[in-house]
Amino acid sequence: LHAPRTPHAAMADWTDCLDFGISLAKQASEAVLTAFNRQKEVKLKSSPADLVTETDQRVEKMLISAIRKRYPQHRFIGEESVAAGEPLELTDRPTWIIDPIDGTVNFVHRFPFVAISIAFTVNKQTEFGIVYSCVEDKLFHAQRGRGAFLNGEPLHVSGQEDISRCVVVTEIGAERDDLALSTLTSNIFRLLKLPVHGVRALGTAAVDMCQVATGGADAYYHIGMHCWDIAASAIIVKEAGGVVTDTDEFDMMSRRVIAASSSSVANRISQVVRAFPCRRDCGGAPGANGGAAL
Numbered sequence: 001l002h003a004p005r006t007p008h009a010a011m012a013d014w015t016d017c018l019d020f021g022i023s024l025a026k027q028a029s030e031a032v033l034t035a036f037n038r039q040k041e042v043k044l045k046s047s048p049a050d051l052v053t054e055t056d057q058r059v060e061k062m063l064i065s066a067i068r069k070r071y072p073q074h075r076f077i078g079e080e081s082v083a084a085g086e087p088l089e090l091t092d093r094p095t096w097i098i099d100p101i102d103g104t105v106n107f108v109h110r111f112p113f114v115a116i117s118i119a120f121t122v123n124k125q126t127e128f129g130i131v132y133s134c135v136e137d138k139l140f141h142a143q144r145g146r147g148a149f150l151n152g153e154p155l156h157v158s159g160q161e162d163i164s165r166c167v168v169v170t171e172i173g174a175e176r177d178d179l180a181l182s183t184l185t186s187n188i189f190r191l192l193k194l195p196v197h198g199v200r201a202l203g204t205a206a207v208d209m210c211q212v213a214t215g216g217a218d219a220y221y222h223i224g225m226h227c228w229d230i231a232a233s234a235i236i237v238k239e240a241g242g243v244v245t246d247t248d249e250f251d252m253m254s255r256r257v258i259a260a261s262s263s264s265v266a267n268r269i270s271q272v273v274r275a276f277p278c279r280r281d282c283g284g285a286p287g288a289n290g291g292a293a294l
């Protein structure tokens, strides 16, 4: 059952790729910070709140070309490459899942939470994740089975089991249609009425989710994000002892996620939070879940 399904899995240790990914994330952060206070040319993607800048595109190209030069056989899923028409397909091949700037709205507004998010999968299993919160200079990373770290210090979730003692992080993404907005705002209303201690949103899914790994938040949920927003932070939460789920198994392509300090908190959130229909990023049946509980 555990025999490698492809020759790639025979190379059990991906530390060289992780170290290279971390060095690239630091390089990319320099480019993001150089542009952070400068005038930006902003383009729209899926909605008036889904922005992209030349820096997003340039950073992603830099990351992919550097990785391709070192690992020519590897595959890529990059937010801006997909936006430019590249196919979004996760295979068994070693794959880098890249969000060059997570929090582009923040980047455009100089709201100081922007991150580079890089995940790496083999046989569709995440081997490591890197989230670099550039302005904060906080490098989160995790390697499968080897723990989660913030600037080299080990991370552990809060372990909170009581939803009424939780700080919950979420995002109101780029959707501006009535169904999405009424679903998302009523989710926040129901959580606050439980009550929970607080609801927070930093404007970057990756950094939001890493707060669960630090114990600074106790849960995170999001509907409508994409695989590149959360692929890296998902393994960081899991390696910090947290739970990452959806209705059942976590499926990074489903565009729904719950990350929590404990399964009891994850279960409570899945009872309270409702989803709206989202087309899957790839694979499986088209996104169902029209407003049902997660």
Ligand SMILES: O=P(O)(O)O[C@H]1[C@H](O)[C@@H](O)[C@H](O)[C@@H](O)[C@@H]1O
Residues within 6 Å of the ligand: 050, 051, 079, 099, 101, 102, 103, 104, 105, 171, 172, 173, 174, 175, 203, 204, 205, 206, 225, 229
């Ligand atoms: O900034 P990007 O990479 O586009 O990702 C954000 C997404 O676009 C928003 O819809 C979400 O609300 C944010 O949490 C993501 O970080």
Ligand SMILES: [Mg+2]
Residues within 6 Å of the ligand: 099, 101, 102, 103, 205, 228, 229
């Ligand atoms: Mg993103």
Ligand SMILES: [Mg+2]
Residues within 6 Å of the ligand: 056, 079, 099, 100, 101, 102, 103, 104
């Ligand atoms: Mg992005």
